[in-house]
Amino acid sequence: MAETGNTGKGVTAGKLAITVQKRLSRAQEKVLQKLGKADETRDVVFEEMVTNFNKQMGEGSKLQRDMKAYMVAVKTLHEASRRLQDCLADMYEPEWFGKEEMNAVVEEMIEKEMDNNMEDTDTLWLDFHQNITDNSMLSIDSYLAQFPEIKARIAKRDRKMVDFDSARHHFSSLQKGKKKDEAKIAKPAALLEMAAPSWAQGLLSAHQVAQTNLSYNQAEEELGRSQKIFEELNVELQDQLPVLWDSRVGVYVNTFQSLANHQERFHKEMSKLSQNLNDIMTKLDEQRQIKKDGAAAKAGDKSEDANHSQAASSPPRGSESNSSDYKLPPGFIYKVKAVHEYAATDGDELELTVGDIVLVLAFDNPDEQDDGWLLGVQESAWIRNKDISSKGVFPENFTQKL
Numbered sequence: 590m591a592e593t594g595n596t597g598k599g600v601t602a603g604k605l606a607i608t609v610q611k612r613l614s615r616a617q618e619k620v621l622q623k624l625g626k627a628d629e630t631r632d633v634v635f636e637e638m639v640t641n642f643n644k645q646m647g648e649g650s651k652l653q654r655d656m657k658a659y660m661v662a663v664k665t666l667h668e669a670s671r672r673l674q675d676c677l678a679d680m681y682e683p684e685w686f687g688k689e690e691m692n693a694v695v696e697e698m699i700e701k702e703m704d705n706n707m708e709d710t711d712t713l714w715l716d717f718h719q720n721i722t723d724n725s726m727l728s729i730d731s732y733l734a735q736f737p738e739i740k741a742r743i744a745k746r747d748r749k750m751v752d753f754d755s756a757r758h759h760f761s762s763l764q765k766g767k768k769k770d771e772a773k774i775a776k777p778a779a780l781l782e783m784a785a786p787s788w789a790q791g792l793l794s795a796h797q798v799a800q801t802n803l804s805y806n807q808a809e810e811e812l813g814r815s816q817k818i819f820e821e822l823n824v825e826l827q828d829q830l831p832v833l834w835d836s837r838v839g840v841y842v843n844t845f846q847s848l849a850n851h852q853e854r855f856h857k858e859m860s861k862l863s864q865n866l867n868d869i870m871t872k873l874d875e876q877r878q879i880k881k882d883g884a885a886a887k888a889g890d891k892s893e894d895a896n897h898s899q900a901a902s903s904p905p906r907g908s909e910s911n912s913s914d915y916k917l918p919p920g921f922i923y924k925v926k927a928v929h930e931y932a933a934t935d936g937d938e939l940e941l942t943v944g945d946i947v948l949v950l951a952f953d954n955p956d957e958q959d960d961g962w963l964l965g966v967q968e969s970a971w972i973r974n975k976d977i978s979s980k981g982v983f984p985e986n987f988t989q990k991l
Contacts, residue, residue: 756811966980
């Protein structure tokens with residue numbers, strides 16, 4: 590067990606030493622290249638591909654961030670819309686409009702419509718958020734997921750290129766050194782010739798040649814291996830980067846087309862729900878108006894009954910009663926006072942002067958009444974002639990109800 594542990598530590602230490610040696614060798618090679626003492630492998634086309642890759646990755650990351658911010662905004666707006674709908678639901682009280690006096694079925698329908706409208710609105714927001722997530726957000730995430738792996742391979746390719754340059758320079762230096770060693774071996778030193786017999790000089794020369802050839806062969810193998818690794822990575826990236834660069838257009842088209850389609854569908858459905866809500870509010874206002882008009886009519890009937898009672902109990906006052914106490918014409922509804930002058934433009938119209946009192950009469954045929962127009966006779970003419978033949982129509986907004 591102890592021996593196995595020591596072996597594992599030895600292997601780890603060996604790998605660490607190799608890694609450190611590679612980093613030192615690469616750093617040394619880069620320094621020599623910057624100082625101009627070693628040439629550097631350059632590929633202008635590949636460098637342009639890397640520039641495009643970095644630009645593409647930056648644009649994609651920004652699109653992802655902005656899309657996430659948009660999703661957060663959609664969710665926030667959904668929550669705000671839901672709170673507003675809940676507020677409306679809490680404030681809506683049928684009792685405001687006289688629940689006891691109104692048609693309970695109508696009120697129930699209004700409540701049900703409003704509840705359904707709120708539920709549909711909430712569902713629409715949820716579907717909108719989910720559709721954007723499924724069709725746009727996930728597409729962007731998948732698109733960007735491939736960038737880290739390619740970025741790591743580009744970095745690895747750069748390291749292997751430095752290794753290739755280092756091996757190439759090392760091999761070149763050994764080639765130059767081998768030529769020098771061969772020249773030295775051909776001319777042995779005088780001291781070595783005098784110190785060793787002739788048969789030993791041959792052995793020494795052979796040993797030096799063998800050592801030189803061994804280093805040379807090792808450097809050549811290392812150069813071949815480094816070149817192969819570098820070229821394999823280089824070829825793969827040269828094939829992959831242009832395809833990735835061209836794919837960005839399709840991703841952008843699909844993303845924004847999908848987003849636009851979902852937005853169009855969402856706003857179209859939301860406009861329908863908004864119109865439904867507007868219709869519901871209109872119904873509520875109509876109910877309120879009906880109650881208001883009913884209360885006003887009751888108050889008018891009570892006032893008229895009081896006037897009739899007072900008139901019946903009051904003694905006659907001779908000629909003074911002609912202008913204030915008289916029998917009302919048939920079909921009388923109420924009195925109005927002219928607040929604007931109106932010049933009749935047709936034979937069936939009634940001319941008004943500011944201050945005129947007009948007795949409003951009911952139409953013989955209600956279908957003949959136009960919106961905003963009333964039928965009446967001048968009070969003075971009725972008191973004087975007791976005849977409604979001078980009656981005529983006049984605009985309601987030129988008078989004030991008494």
